[in-house]
Amino acid sequence: MARLCLTVEYDGTCYGGWQVQPNATTVQQCVEDALAQVVGHPLRIYSSGRTDAGVHALAMQAHFDVETLLPLPAYREGVNRFLPEDIAIREVRQVPDDFHARFDAQGKWYRYRIYQGPVRSPLHRLNSWHINSSLDVAAMCQAAEYLVGEHDFAAFQATGCAATTTCRTVFSVDVGCHDGQLLIDVRGSGFLKNMVRIMVGTLVDVGRGRLAPDQVGTILTGKQRCEAGLTAPAQGLCLMDVWY
Secondary structure, rough: OOEEEEEEEHHHHHOOOOOEEEOEEOOHHHHHHHHHHOOOOOOEEEEOOOOOOOEEEEEEEHHHHHHHHOOHHHHHOOOOOOOOOOOEEEEEEEEEEOOOOOOOOOOOEEEEEEOOOOOOHHHHOOEEEEEEEOOHHHHHHHHHHHHHHEEEOOHOOOOOOOOOOOEEEEEEEEEEEOEEEEEEEEEEEOOOOOOOHHHHHHHHHHHHHOOOOOOHHHHHHOOOOOHOOOOOHHHHHEEEEOOO
């Protein structure tokens, strides 16, 4: 028995998210079906987390066990042959038998892209949120500081979140412009359902002048979802990295 870990890149536009679901095509199901073509039998993979419908990933991590170990390139080149064009295995590595892609993760990095301009961009429509008004980036940076650290993020979780606790540690929230886009990079130990997208929606409200930067701290302590901003659209979010 050997345990392997995949690094999976995907465009989530056409999928109902990562996790297998009965009524939607998902990334996990596509990867498992492709793996089954290579190893000759069905198997289950265990990921570092979940992404919602429409969310992308540059480096989702997922582990699985095999009875007979093939040369590692077979799990990349071989599996990629059976995957659609919007999903690819970027790397395969052997890991210790007790490694777990989810429970051993020490942190994750998400990036949210905002395309600003008076006219929507067809080329950016699938990987960014189009906002046609100007945003006060300095105010957004100031507000982002309130989100860093260990906090109760109850105000920043979606309804139906199954987490047993709403306390999380955010390592950094960086807001800056690059190549005509506004990038919001969030790094933390873990995240609640829709947490990053709600953080982004709240920061955009600050950028639009609807909230003062220090109100973000008040929203945190108040723990009421209705006080935070909207949930930013899924297509702007990408899982960039997971570290162990």
